[in-house]
Amino acid sequence: MSLVNVRKVKLDVEESWHEGGPRQNEPLRVAVATAIVANPFAGKYEPNLLPFMAELRALGSDLAARLVVELGRGNVQAYGKGAIVGEDGELEHGAVWHEAGGWAMREALGDPKAIVPSAKTIGGVGTRLMVPLGHIQASYVRSHFGTCEVTVWDGPRRGEIAFALAMATGGRIHSRLGGLAASEIKGEDGLR
Template identity: 35%
Template sequence: MKPEIRKIVSFEEETFIEGFKAAETPVRMFAVAAVIKNPWAGRYVENLRPEVLAYGPILGEILTNKISAMAGGATNIEAFGKAAVVGQNGEIEHASALIHTLHFGNIFREAVQAKSFLSFTNTRGPANAPIMIPMMDKDDGGRRSHYLTLQFNISDAPGPDEVVVVLGAATGGRPHHRIGDRYQELKELGHDVENPAAV
């Protein structure tokens, strides 16, 4: 059982000037998307696991290899995220199923040697729907400089019976980040930095 991939779409942007000021180092953000046939479209399926187990490693490997190459190597990736958009004949659960599995996401996490979890969106939409990929630092979820969102769209996807599965990455944080990290505010509020839920 393999995913039926209609096409792979790559997107890249490089920011040289942000907020009327040149970036010291241009920030590059990337996305790679697989447009696949939704194996559950148009019907309710109780057990999604067979397709998840079959599709996850294949899509994870293809997209990880492509996005790593776009970045000039996985070690150049500092921030990362994932997304899925299911077409109108599918459920949000279908989008979720394909990206919220270690059989998909851990391939990317291991390639970039990440400690953080992959931030995500899972939505439903028509062709040309916005694809939003929230990102965070691969090693430090509290490092606000790397809270980024990459947005793009594919003019003919997802079709009603398709799912778009996406990985996103960035080579750095926002060019002029100056809002600090979570840790200083946790201290100001009297929270234990190592255990933020404790007061």
């Protein structure tokens, strides 16, 4: 029997044209795919979470594929991931998403170098989580430090987890605070 039992999947897509400055020629598109999954360990301590993490790779692949279809693989410049664990779970139940979700996005995007930023929390139905975004090839690209929101109106319930992946077609609109520019990425170590 599978440890991954999905109740629902939600796909959010946001388009931003400006932040008070000049209207952009193309919008910044940010997409978030979220799955509400039964927590097989709700209310109890499980010493070995690795089988759950391994099974979540398939869910990660599904969510990443949905995002790539929505945004176009060649258009994705930033990514992030997050988990909201229902009240009967523990943070470690959300941490299984670090490897499963991160691996899935790297696989879908052709193995980018930068770490996938992440956030997780414990919360009830309708909890909002701000997920950090960063450039897919170099973590020091300041213009691509951003956030996106993960929320599902009826989840996660006490015995569920919301697992989310996010991708964006660029950095912040009107970014002008210096740092490493995306055009200057060397791509050697995921940092610069």
